[in-house]
Amino acid sequence: MKPLGKPVAPGERIPDLSFEDGSGCLTSLRAKGRQGVVVVLTHGPGCDACQRYLAELAAADAEHREWDGRVIALVPARTGRTGAAPAAALPFPVLADPERRTWAALGIEGAAVVIADQWGEVHEVSCAGAGHALPSAEDITQWLRFLAIRCPECEGEAL
Numbered sequence: 199m200k201p202l203g204k205p206v207a208p209g210e211r212i213p214d215l216s217f218e219d220g221s222g223c224l225t226s227l228r229a230k231g232r233q234g235v236v237v238v239l240t241h242g243p244g245c246d247a248c249q250r251y252l253a254e255l256a257a258a259d260a261e262h263r264e265w266d267g268r269v270i271a272l273v274p275a276r277t278g279r280t281g282a283a284p285a286a287a288l289p290f291p292v293l294a295d296p297e298r299r300t301w302a303a304l305g306i307e308g309a310a311v312v313i314a315d316q317w318g319e320v321h322e323v324s325c326a327g328a329g330h331a332l333p334s335a336e337d338i339t340q341w342l343r344f345l346a347i348r349c350p351e352c353e354g355e356a357l
Contacts, residue, residue: 212318234268236270238272265346273294304323
């Protein structure tokens with residue numbers, strides 16, 4: 199587990215953690231098949247900025263899926279069904295992580311977005327900070343597009 203204060207960095211792997219969703223199914227943070235994964239760590243159900251951000255991501259869900267992207271939101275609460283935007287109203291899973299295992303594994307304290315490819319390699323880490331600044335839904339779409347069309351075998355070759 200990473201010590202808090204040293205967030206996961208590009209090139210590292212996303213943790214292999216699974217959580218039970220509201221229907222009793224297990225959802226893994228790791229990608230399925232060719233999907234890129236966008237892990238959204240929220241401040242919790244009482245944070246209006248986080249609720250607005252999840253709504254913004256929900257509005258762009260079709261575009262994210264078009265580029266083989268999968269958003270997973272985590273809340274540091276007992277259930278993902280609390281707050282202004284119920285999990286059932288969002289097109290992606292909102293998972294409860296009351297022990298904050300994901301935050302600890304990623305070395306992150308507050309709200310953040312971590313984007314990883316289909317192999318679990320982290321490509322982007324954005325911590326919200328005091329201004330609650332996280333990448334826009336369009337920025338996430340661009341990351342997912344990049345991950346969907348890049349060729350890992352060609353990386354590092356000189357033109």
